[in-house]
Amino acid sequence: MKRTFDIVLLLTGGLVAWELLHLAVPFALTSPAGTAAKAWSMLTSAQFWPHAAETGKAFVYALLLAILGGLAIGLGLGLNRTGAEVAEPILVSIYSLPKVTLYPLILLIFGLGLPAKIAFGTIHGIIPIAIFAMNAVRNLANVHFKTARVLRLSRRQTLLTVVIPGALPEIVSGLRIGFSLTLLGVLIGEMFASQRGLGFLIMNAIGLHDVPTIMATILLLAVVAVSASAILLWLDHRLHHRVA
Amino acid sequence: MSARETRRTDVHAEMRGVTRVYGGSGGSAGVQALAETNLRLRRGEFYSVIGPSGCGKSTLLDVLAGLSRPTTGEILFEGRPLDGRVPDGVGVVFQEDASFSWLTVADNIVFGLRRTGVDAAEIARRLDHALRLMGLVDFAKAYPAQLSGGMRQRVCIARTLVMQPRMILLDEPFGALDAQTRLIMGDELLKVWRETGATVLLITHALDEAAMLSDRIGIMSARPGRIIEEIETRWPRERDSRIAANAAFGDITARLWSVLRDESLKAIRQGAGP
Amino acid sequence: MTRIGFLRLFFVAGFILAVEALCRTGAISPRVLIAPSDMAVRLAWLLASGKANADIAETLGNVAIALVLSVSGGFAIGAAIHAFPRLRRAIDPFLASYYALPFFAFYPLFIVLFGLGRGAIIAIGFLFGVVAMIIATLNGFDRIPPVLVRTAAIYHMGPAAAALRIKLPSAIPYLFTGVKLAIAYSFIGVIAAEFIMASSGLGYSISYAFNNFDNGTMYALMLFVIVLVTVVNALFYSYERRLMRRWGR
Numbered sequence: 001m002k003r004t005f006d007i008v009l010l011l012t013g014g015l016v017a018w019e020l021l022h023l024a025v026p027f028a029l030t031s032p033a034g035t036a037a038k039a040w041s042m043l044t045s046a047q048f049w050p051h052a053a054e055t056g057k058a059f060v061y062a063l064l065l066a067i068l069g070g071l072a073i074g075l076g077l078g079l080n081r082t083g084a085e086v087a088e089p090i091l092v093s094i095y096s097l098p099k100v101t102l103y104p105l106i107l108l109i110f111g112l113g114l115p116a117k118i119a120f121g122t123i124h125g126i127i128p129i130a131i132f133a134m135n136a137v138r139n140l141a142n143v144h145f146k147t148a149r150v151l152r153l154s155r156r157q158t159l160l161t162v163v164i165p166g167a168l169p170e171i172v173s174g175l176r177i178g179f180s181l182t183l184l185g186v187l188i189g190e191m192f193a194s195q196r197g198l199g200f201l202i203m204n205a206i207g208l209h210d211v212p213t214i215m216a217t218i219l220l221l222a223v224v225a226v227s228a229s230a231i232l233l234w235l236d237h238r239l240h241h242r243v244a
Numbered sequence: 245m246s247a248r249e250t251r252r253t254d255v256h257a258e259m260r261g262v263t264r265v266y267g268g269s270g271g272s273a274g275v276q277a278l279a280e281t282n283l284r285l286r287r288g289e290f291y292s293v294i295g296p297s298g299c300g301k302s303t304l305l306d307v308l309a310g311l312s313r314p315t316t317g318e319i320l321f322e323g324r325p326l327d328g329r330v331p332d333g334v335g336v337v338f339q340e341d342a343s344f345s346w347l348t349v350a351d352n353i354v355f356g357l358r359r360t361g362v363d364a365a366e367i368a369r370r371l372d373h374a375l376r377l378m379g380l381v382d383f384a385k386a387y388p389a390q391l392s393g394g395m396r397q398r399v400c401i402a403r404t405l406v407m408q409p410r411m412i413l414l415d416e417p418f419g420a421l422d423a424q425t426r427l428i429m430g431d432e433l434l435k436v437w438r439e440t441g442a443t444v445l446l447i448t449h450a451l452d453e454a455a456m457l458s459d460r461i462g463i464m465s466a467r468p469g470r471i472i473e474e475i476e477t478r479w480p481r482e483r484d485s486r487i488a489a490n491a492a493f494g495d496i497t498a499r500l501w502s503v504l505r506d507e508s509l510k511a512i513r514q515g516a517g518p
Numbered sequence: 519m520t521r522i523g524f525l526r527l528f529f530v531a532g533f534i535l536a537v538e539a540l541c542r543t544g545a546i547s548p549r550v551l552i553a554p555s556d557m558a559v560r561l562a563w564l565l566a567s568g569k570a571n572a573d574i575a576e577t578l579g580n581v582a583i584a585l586v587l588s589v590s591g592g593f594a595i596g597a598a599i600h601a602f603p604r605l606r607r608a609i610d611p612f613l614a615s616y617y618a619l620p621f622f623a624f625y626p627l628f629i630v631l632f633g634l635g636r637g638a639i640i641a642i643g644f645l646f647g648v649v650a651m652i653i654a655t656l657n658g659f660d661r662i663p664p665v666l667v668r669t670a671a672i673y674h675m676g677p678a679a680a681a682l683r684i685k686l687p688s689a690i691p692y693l694f695t696g697v698k699l700a701i702a703y704s705f706i707g708v709i710a711a712e713f714i715m716a717s718s719g720l721g722y723s724i725s726y727a728f729n730n731f732d733n734g735t736m737y738a739l740m741l742f743v744i745v746l747v748t749v750v751n752a753l754f755y756s757y758e759r760r761l762m763r764r765w766g767r
Contacts, residue, residue, distance in 0.1 A: 180615055202623045225619060
């Protein structure tokens with residue numbers, strides 16, 4: 001419970017710093033109280049929810065695709081030594097590409113709308129999930145695979161009862177990063193070219209110099225992202241603890 | 245040498261009523277690693293501490309080295325109480341590989357020496373001597389990664405040696421090595437001990453190692469550990485691992501085990517150890 | 519060349535050739551994607567004409583400044599956080615979810631703070647890179663073998679000497695990971711910021727070409743960014759490999 005106290009302390013410190021920054025540059029930054037009030041009025045307004053739903057829908061689809069695709073690529077390559085060695089540097093360099101550059105390509109393929117946003121979110125999230133899953137499988141002790149063979153498990157049984165449970169802690173670490181980057185990808189997609197969604201709201205507000213809306217939208221996103229991340233982090237720690 | 249010989253029975257380091265409790269600051273009891281322990285090391289002797297796993301052997305070494313403070317009691321080195329720092333003249337070799345992977349063997353060995361204001365010629369002389377003594381001459385420019393575990397531990401011993409410590413503490417230094425390498429390393433350690441005249445305290449869990457190398461052996465109880473018995477071996481100063489063929493070796497090992505067996509059983513029932 | 523290297527080259531070359539073939543046969547419309555060879559020709563022409571030089575210089579300058587700031591700042595902040603375990607545990611969930619936030623939205627704030635020039639863009643690049651470096655520094659310091667820290671005590675080393683002579687080299691593999699991520703994120707931050715809100719720089723030029731249906735320029739610049747990032751990464755990767763092989767990590 002000391003930790004909860006520390007987190008509250010840290011948040012309080014952050015709020016104080018925010019307030020001070022607000023007092024220093026009042027026009028660039030809404031105060032914490034003002035932002036919270038604005039966020040509340042957005043949450044209770046009718047216009048907000050269609051945008052949130054739009055972003056949420058794109059995000060859920062993108063995340064599902066990133067997870068399924070990332071695990072398929074990662075587990076497949078992880079089980080194949082040569083494949084993993086060939087693919088690793090390629091995956092790592094794709095991971096470090098500024099994917100915003102690829103956005104025009106995505107738009108030209110999918111056109112403006114939901115599919116483009118989903119695709120953009122997916123290309124952000126899929127690579128880290130694949131890299132973590134691949135390395136998790138590669139790092140599994142060889143004796144586990146030998147045991148599976150001694151127990152005469154089929155390939156499917158080996159995958160389901162040995163590979164995935166053994167690699168799970170690392171896979172969850174990858175999901176944590178994939179989660180964040182997928183959300184970022186969807187939001188950037190909406191900011192660059194979209195008529196709906198939270199990214200569009202932010203971009204619109206930037207155009208209108210509507211600082212309270214920018215801040216309130218980011219605050220709401222931050223609350224969602226930090227909560228989801230905290231849950232995944234907790235799961236991550238638990239799984240790693242169990243293995244270690 | 246003669247001055248040192250006449251003072252051989254001097255007390256070099258002493259633990260008086262030392263205990264160590266871990267944790268337990270916030271109202272909880274904590275874990276007692278060391279029960280009240282008394283230990284006197286004679287100047288220039290080779291003393292081994294043996295005990296079941298988890299009994300607090302390493303805690304005893306940490307406290308004696310000044311790496312951690314005792315909860316109660318007092319530690320004297322050369323007549324002066326420790327002040328919470330590692331005193332000058334004490335060298336420590338750990339079980340884990342403590343060589344710096346980013347430095348060559350030679351740079352590893354003189355790492356501590358460079359920090360003491362010893363002049364370059366003297367550094368070169370001591371380095372050369374240590375390389376020779378530990379059989380590392382051909383590896384001076386190699387990086388630790390290119391060496392075997394045994395060779396890396398030699399680097400760590402050499403690094404301790406060049407500081408010319410008057411007391412060397414070793415925490416299961418050969419624990420990670422294979423059985424034959426351990427025997428060889430034991431012989432090297434005896435050579436270092438004879439050559440430097442330093443007092444040596446060796447922590448070990450291996451009966452044969454303790455019996456073969458030591459002048460005296462302290463047996464520790466299961467946790468919370470304390471020294472429950474001391475055995476004197478009366479080996480000649482010139483000795484090596486071939487002493488295992490001596491009939492007395494079997495007697496000493498048997499006496500060690502007769503005390504240690506009960507304590508090891510207790511330790512296993514405590515659920516301690518690896 | 520090793521078999522693995524050959525296979526890698528085979529796949530990459532095969533992929534490019536397949537795209538080339540699909541474009542040449544008209545299976546992919548030039549309004550969507552132009553052939554890789556056309557991109558290369560167009561890029562060569564663009565570089566030779568010097569038209570893009572100012573944008574390239576500006577973007578690279580921004581990335582370089584953002585990178586230096588985020589690596590040095592991230593290391594210092596990470597080392598400081600690591601010294602306070604309670605702060606560190608409290609801050610963990612925030613660091614972990616940091617990359618889900620679109621900082622571009624803070625652009626108006628940065629314009630007020632840093633003016634309407636490149637300062638605001640660099641600030642975004644820095645914000646993107648610095649947290650990767652902080653996380654890497656924390657990871658690296660976590661994994662320093664305790665025996666090395668105890669060795670520092672044996673040699674009576676103070677906290678600063680121990681950090682510089684023992685902790686930094688010991689944590690170096692993780693710091694390298696941090697630098698690699700900081701390179702990637704600085705590029706992402708700067709180019710994305712230029713893309714969405716600047717009026718010059720590579721990101722802006724790509725976005726401008728897109729809006730004007732100038733696929734030739736757009737794909738040439740995209741190719742430039744991709745090749746540049748890949749080359750920078752490859753250089754750093756090979757330097758790291760050489761060092762790590764010597765140290766045996």
